[in-house]
Amino acid sequence: MNIIKAHNLACPIDGARFEFHEKQLVCENGHVFDVARQGYVNLLPVQHKRTKQPGDSKEMVAARAKFLNSGLYEPIATKLAEISLLQITDTQVTGKWETCLMDAGCGEGYYFDYVFNYLKVKKGNSKLSFIGLDISKAAIAEAAKRNKQITWIVGTNRQPPVDGESVDIIVCVFGFQSFEGFNKILKPGGRVILVEPGPDHLKELREIIYTEVKKSDPQDLSCVEEMGFSVADSQRLKFKTGDISNEKIHDLLLMTPHFYRATKEGREAAANLQKLDLTVDVVFRTLKKSNDALIIDTAYSTCL
Numbered sequence: 207m208n209i210i211k212a213h214n215l216a217c218p219i220d221g222a223r224f225e226f227h228e229k230q231l232v233c234e235n236g237h238v239f240d241v242a243r244q245g246y247v248n249l250l251p252v253q254h255k256r257t258k259q260p261g262d263s264k265e266m267v268a269a270r271a272k273f274l275n276s277g278l279y280e281p282i283a284t285k286l287a288e289i290s291l292l293q294i295t296d297t298q299v300t301g302k303w304e305t306c307l308m309d310a311g312c313g314e315g316y317y318f319d320y321v322f323n324y325l326k327v328k329k330g331n332s333k334l335s336f337i338g339l340d341i342s343k344a345a346i347a348e349a350a351k352r353n354k355q356i357t358w359i360v361g362t363n364r365q366p367p368v369d370g371e372s373v374d375i376i377v378c379v380f381g382f383q384s385f386e387g388f389n390k391i392l393k394p395g396g397r398v399i400l401v402e403p404g405p406d407h408l409k410e411l412r413e414i415i416y417t418e419v420k421k422s423d424p425q426d427l428s429c430v431e432e433m434g435f436s437v438a439d440s441q442r443l444k445f446k447t448g449d450i451s452n453e454k455i456h457d458l459l460l461m462t463p464h465f466y467r468a469t470k471e472g473r474e475a476a477a478n479l480q481k482l483d484l485t486v487d488v489v490f491r492t493l494k495k496s497n498d499a500l501i502i503d504t505a506y507s508t509c510l
């Protein structure tokens with residue numbers, strides 16, 4: 207695989223093109239962004255932040271890295287990599303063109319690094335570039351340690367700092383979805399691969415931390431169909447983890463929104479568990495953007 211440095215980053219302030227200097231990105235209008243020591247770039251200007259430290263905290267990032275590195279969710283990563291391969295092959299006209307993949311809300315990079323390594327083996331001499339984006343600086347700082355060939359950026363899915371119609375495949379794994387942002391940066395015919403919890407996901411844990419457990423289906427996508435997306439593929443992956451330890455239960459809870467939604471009693475009950483056999487239930491849906499060129503709104507507002 208021929209890895210290309212992503213050259214389609216755009217200034218988050220005015221959308222202008224960047225010139226790459228060794229330790230800085232400088233836009234045509236003079237806005238300067240430093241490359242951090244770890245190799246990532248923070249393209250989240252203060253006017254795009256809704257809180258001082260948006261996104262996942264250092265503790266959540268550390269818990270997620272520990273849990274994912276144990277390999278318990280590897281079947282999800284494998285499935286995502288297989289679907290990504292299928293969609294790349296489908297979107298590539300000839301091996302001549304570069305294909306740009308982006309992980310929108312990549313967290314500490316486990317899944318995108320896995321996809322990268324899988325495609326490295328499977329895609330031979332294709333030209334690929336990879337952009338991992340997350341609003342959490344702590345998450346991107348971790349991700350940058352995992353893989354030096356992926357372009358890691360701190361930014362928001364609401365206004366990804368990437369040129370309009372320049373990305374072929376967006377993956378969004380349990381992430382914050384912004385179809386307006388995705389639509390802007392996707393090429394016509396591009397894909398969004400959504401990975402979301404299925405109805406039975408972690409049901410054994412939810413039965414412990416909540417007083418009432420609802421079976422919720424993944425969100426209805428009719429609104430995105432109105433934006434010109436169609437569902438091209440839908441798959442479900444369901445498996446049991448086998449008994450996992452108290453420490454892993456703690457890490458799992460901390461890396462999900464359940465930690466904050468659970469009742470105090472629920473969190474205490476989970477903390478007292480010695481082991482738990484969990485159902486993992488995940489839905490993968492691939493959306494295809496219409497091939498008709500859409501009008502791209504290039505006006506950059508302070509925040510969408």
Ligand SMILES: C[S@@+](CC[C@H](N)C(=O)[O-])C[C@H]1O[C@@H](n2cnc3c(N)ncnc32)[C@H](O)[C@@H]1O
Nearest residue numbers: 261262311312313340341342362363379380382
């Ligand atoms: C549940 S985590 C999933 C992380 C990763 N995809 C994974 O599955 O390991 C959600 C991620 O979305 C990020 N996030 C939240 N709001 C965001 C936004 N507006 N733009 C980009 N990322 C965002 C959080 O910082 C967090 O890393």
